Amino acid sequence: MAEATRDPVTGRETTGHEWNGIEELDTPIPRVVLFFLAATTLFAIGYWLLMPAWPLGWTYTKGLLGNDQREIVTRQVQDAAAERASWTSRIAKASFAEIAADPALMRHVRDTGRTLFADNCAVCHGTEGKGGPGFPNLAAGSWLWGGTPEAIAETIRVGINSTAKDTRTAQMMAFGRDGVLQREQVLAVVSYVRSLSGQKLTETEQARVPAGKEVFAANCAACHGPEGKGMHDLGAPDLTDAHWIYGGDEQSVLNSVHGGRQGHMPSWEGRLSPTDIKLLALYVGTLSGDRK
Amino acid sequence: MIATLTVAERQSAIALSMLVAFFGLIMMIAGSGDVLGVHGVIVLLFGLGFLGLVMSKYFEPEPPQERLTRYYDDPTKVGIVLSLGWAVVGMFFGVWVAALLAWPDLTLDAGWASFGRIRPVHTSGVIFGFGGNALIATSFHVLQRTTRARLPDQVTPWFVLIGYNLFCVIAASGYLMGVTQSKEYAEPEWYADLWLVVVWVTYFLLYLRTLQRRKEPHIYVANWYYMAFILVVAVLHIVNNLAVPISFGSAKSYSLFSGVQDAMTQWWYGHNAVAFFLTAGFLGMLYYYLPKRAGRPIFSYRLSIISFWGITFMYMWAGSHHLHYTALPQWVQTLGMTFSVVLLVPSWASAGNALATLNGAWDKVRDDATLRFMMVAAVFYGLSTFEGSFMAIRAVNSLSHYTDWTVGHVHAGALGWVAMITFGSLYALVPWMWKVERIYSPKLVEVHFWLALSGTIIYVFAMWNSGIIQGLMWRTYNDSGTLAFSFIESVVAMRPYYIARTVGGSLFLLGAIVAAYNVWMTIRMARLRGVTETGGTDEPVLPGAGAALQPGE
Ligand code: HEM
Numbered sequence A: 001m002a003e004a005t006r007d008p009v010t011g012r013e014t015t016g017h018e019w020n021g022i023e024e025l026d027t028p029i030p031r032v033v034l035f036f037l038a039a040t041t042l043f044a045i046g047y048w049l050l051m052p053a054w055p056l057g058w059t060y061t062k063g064l065l066g067n068d069q070r071e072i073v074t075r076q077v078q079d080a081a082a083e084r085a086s087w088t089s090r091i092a093k094a095s096f097a098e099i100a101a102d103p104a105l106m107r108h109v110r111d112t113g114r115t116l117f118a119d120n121c122a123v124c125h126g127t128e129g130k131g132g133p134g135f136p137n138l139a140a141g142s143w144l145w146g147g148t149p150e151a152i153a154e155t156i157r158v159g160i161n162s163t164a165k166d167t168r169t170a171q172m173m174a175f176g177r178d179g180v181l182q183r184e185q186v187l188a189v190v191s192y193v194r195s196l197s198g199q200k201l202t203e204t205e206q207a208r209v210p211a212g213k214e215v216f217a218a219n220c221a222a223c224h225g226p227e228g229k230g231m232h233d234l235g236a237p238d239l240t241d242a243h244w245i246y247g248g249d250e251q252s253v254l255n256s257v258h259g260g261r262q263g264h265m266p267s268w269e270g271r272l273s274p275t276d277i278k279l280l281a282l283y284v285g286t287l288s289g290d291r292k
Numbered sequence B: 001m002i003a004t005l006t007v008a009e010r011q012s013a014i015a016l017s018m019l020v021a022f023f024g025l026i027m028m029i030a031g032s033g034d035v036l037g038v039h040g041v042i043v044l045l046f047g048l049g050f051l052g053l054v055m056s057k058y059f060e061p062e063p064p065q066e067r068l069t070r071y072y073d074d075p076t077k078v079g080i081v082l083s084l085g086w087a088v089v090g091m092f093f094g095v096w097v098a099a100l101l102a103w104p105d106l107t108l109d110a111g112w113a114s115f116g117r118i119r120p121v122h123t124s125g126v127i128f129g130f131g132g133n134a135l136i137a138t139s140f141h142v143l144q145r146t147t148r149a150r151l152p153d154q155v156t157p158w159f160v161l162i163g164y165n166l167f168c169v170i171a172a173s174g175y176l177m178g179v180t181q182s183k184e185y186a187e188p189e190w191y192a193d194l195w196l197v198v199v200w201v202t203y204f205l206l207y208l209r210t211l212q213r214r215k216e217p218h219i220y221v222a223n224w225y226y227m228a229f230i231l232v233v234a235v236l237h238i239v240n241n242l243a244v245p246i247s248f249g250s251a252k253s254y255s256l257f258s259g260v261q262d263a264m265t266q267w268w269y270g271h272n273a274v275a276f277f278l279t280a281g282f283l284g285m286l287y288y289y290l291p292k293r294a295g296r297p298i299f300s301y302r303l304s305i306i307s308f309w310g311i312t313f314m315y316m317w318a319g320s321h322h323l324h325y326t327a328l329p330q331w332v333q334t335l336g337m338t339f340s341v342v343l344l345v346p347s348w349a350s351a352g353n354a355l356a357t358l359n360g361a362w363d364k365v366r367d368d369a370t371l372r373f374m375m376v377a378a379v380f381y382g383l384s385t386f387e388g389s390f391m392a393i394r395a396v397n398s399l400s401h402y403t404d405w406t407v408g409h410v411h412a413g414a415l416g417w418v419a420m421i422t423f424g425s426l427y428a429l430v431p432w433m434w435k436v437e438r439i440y441s442p443k444l445v446e447v448h449f450w451l452a453l454s455g456t457i458i459y460v461f462a463m464w465n466s467g468i469i470q471g472l473m474w475r476t477y478n479d480s481g482t483l484a485f486s487f488i489e490s491v492v493a494m495r496p497y498y499i500a501r502t503v504g505g506s507l508f509l510l511g512a513i514v515a516a517y518n519v520w521m522t523i524r525m526a527r528l529r530g531v532t533e534t535g536g537t538d539e540p541v542l543p544g545a546g547a548a549l550q551p552g553e
Helices: A031-050 A069-093 A096-100 A103-120 A149-158 A183-196 A203-219 A250-259 A274-289 B007-030 B035-056 B065-069 B074-102 B115-147 B156-176 B190-212 B221-240 B259-294 B301-323 B330-357 B362-367 B369-391 B394-400 B404-434 B442-474 B487-529
Strands: A014-019 A022-025 B243-245 B253-255
Touching: A022 B259, A022 B301, A031 B301, A031 B330, A069 A103, A069 A274, A096 A103, A096 A149, A096 A274, A103 A274, A103 B487, A149 A274, A183 A203, A183 A250, B007 B035, B007 B156, B035 B156, B035 B190, B074 B115, B074 B156, B074 B404, B074 B487, B115 B156, B115 B190, B115 B221, B115 B259, B115 B404, B156 B190, B190 B221, B190 B243, B221 B259, B221 B301, B259 B301, B259 B330, B259 B362, B259 B369, B259 B404, B301 B330, B330 B369, B362 B369, B369 B394, B369 B404, B369 B442, B394 B404, B394 B442, B404 B442, B404 B487, B442 B487
Parallel strands: none
Antiparallel strands: A014 A022, B243 B253
16 A cells, blocks of 8 residues: 655645556545535425425325426416406407407507417518518508408418318419410410509510400409409409519419419418407508508 | 557457448348448448458567557547547537528538538537547546556457447438437437447446456546446436337337337436536546646545545436426426536536646646646536536526527536547647657647637627527517517527627637647657657656556457
8 A cells, every 4th residue: 555645735645545646635525515415405305395206106295385387387377368368358259340449459469469470470471471482461451362350360260272171272273284275375364464563564575465365354354353453252363463472573474374373371270269360360450551 | 550459459350340341231231222221331331441451451560569568559549539530520510500590591402411410410529529539538548547457458449449430420421311319419320329339338348357457456536437437328328229120121210218208218318418428427537637737636535436426326317407397297307406406516526626636736727728728627517517507496497498598508518618628638648649748839729728718608608698588588478468579589689699609619610620730730740750758747657566567468
């Protein structure tokens, strides 16, 4: 056994062991370590007495406070709902017109609708509802299925081309791909459609417009209306305004007519409460209202 | 290096390489059309490569008998180089994932470069590649020096080191191809896991065999920690990875656990991976290189003992603090929380023991960046364990959980503690291993120190801020009694912090590159000079004939 030596810096003895030059001092465990060990252990024991802690076969010690995280969270959710009920119950009962006429209720609609929309709808429609390619702009006031709160609420409830049984169905056929129209006819009607919204056309396009007008009357007017103003019953968009789902340039319109379009909007019934759907319908209404 | 193997050892190396190549071939055939087949090709090439390497030196003369009177350090040297290589790769991927969160378009529109794939390349690259190689390399060194026994043979350490790196390569390449078990820090699939079991058990046995042959009557603390690291990681790895492959020709498997049991097993593993991989192993490093570099005795032997047993006992219970307020029964959460609180005491005792050891050497800490790395590591170790125990309290966790605060905590531990102690130890070790009196450029060590420290601080502060803002945004209500912020608003609010984090991470990466360069130049310096026989303070002190080294074989 090696001899213990004294460390000149601390004045402590070493343990007498040495490993490749490393030695250890025989310093006793500092009091403060023992104190904190005792203090934290006492805290742990106290906590075990008060809270659910140790398993006992099929059950466990419940703790003196009778604390149960499931009960607590259920109660908290109930309390929060009860607190909100002061206004949510009125939203649930009142008609859309009554709510819209009540500024206090509309403040709640705006407050809550903003986050509800951002959390559920913004992935597709954007945080401000302005949409993007393939996803309609909800702030434009140009509606596929109608802009009344009732119509919007119904769209949210059942969705469009969704998996819900009573989904709204929007079918824009693939006129080119399925051979309903010849290539020439497709090009002609594309030019005509573009003329409806007053876009600048090239000369070639200009020349096709009259032929396109005939193709339109025969094939498209049934859904998009004789003047191309769209039809809310079928979800057919207004082709005369500046708002496009898929784009109003020649290539995009050509793609729409050639390949058809079926947008998918999920149904929210069962995922959002009827009150939330009602609230969102009103909120979506304010998106375009605010800009006018 | 192959020339240092005896002919018999060369033969077993050839046999092992052939065995690996053979398994690669089987995987390639059984898994053709699956990622398993691609991994088969990698394993096959790996085996053939080593076969060729050994064959090329097969007819070299036998090494002289005199080698047995010296320690066997070649695996340590290679381990150091591998560790630094993985550090640069792993941290590069880290900076990339950090940048992705601020600039999502940086995924290059390629599947392999998507967030979900390169994130585990980063975590495995730094933890297993950088950390693991450093642990294996230093453990061989510390083990021999503190037992005065040579490693028992010259093949096993290579098998452990190279086999372990094969695992790392399979893991990282698998992630890029979309292979994952979806268990954090245990992503590799069943075949990689099985291979690691073989490697790891061999590692443990190697450790025991060397210890058994020790010439020192007592086992030094560092070895307790290294052993706890090896043993517990084996247990954790085996249990958490129990799974049934859907077929032997497929990379995919299903875990034996499901639901809340799966979650608990995973976080029992996850937290003890923190405890025994990222803490115990590196404490082993600290207990050797810090006193050695400072030239001071360990402050208190008794404190080492209670902290060792405190840490090993208490950590085992703490995993459930990762699952607060989940479907996990509340009593399990209580146990995780209370043991985490008690755990603070042995953790701080370890950190305190390290810092008190520096008493009488603070002038060296001031002048020597290598020692300063180790000192700062001990400070961050104390900081992150305090934070961890605090976050383990349920009420605090309800704010911090799922936020960047956790990420900030992780990196106070991973950058501040794990990486700093590793760099400090490697800077001490490299001149000893290559037998030069000092590192190529102490100035660059100084530069690295400040890069690492500022990078860590920027990173951790950015994540504390973003984490707490996130946590608060998620729980703020408006007058209507509904949530005031949407999730996407909290994401937008994080952006400045994500940019800051990318900057901090880049500084840290730059430091690692400086370290790799410095070590590389040191090796070159040693090569150019030829080996001088001054091993510094690294060779065993030989007070008498009785204290000679226990030879190998
Ligand atoms: C007393 C010691 C420690 C305690 C009690 C502790 C506790 C915790 C807690 C409560 C969390 C957050 C869990 C969550 O809310 O999801 C956490 C996460 C984590 N900690 Fe620690 N910690 C300790 C030390 C360390 C150290 C030294 C490291 C070293 C790197 C570390 C690495 C990690 C990692 C990697 C995670 C992230 C796990 C994940 O991916 O979610 N911890 N720790």
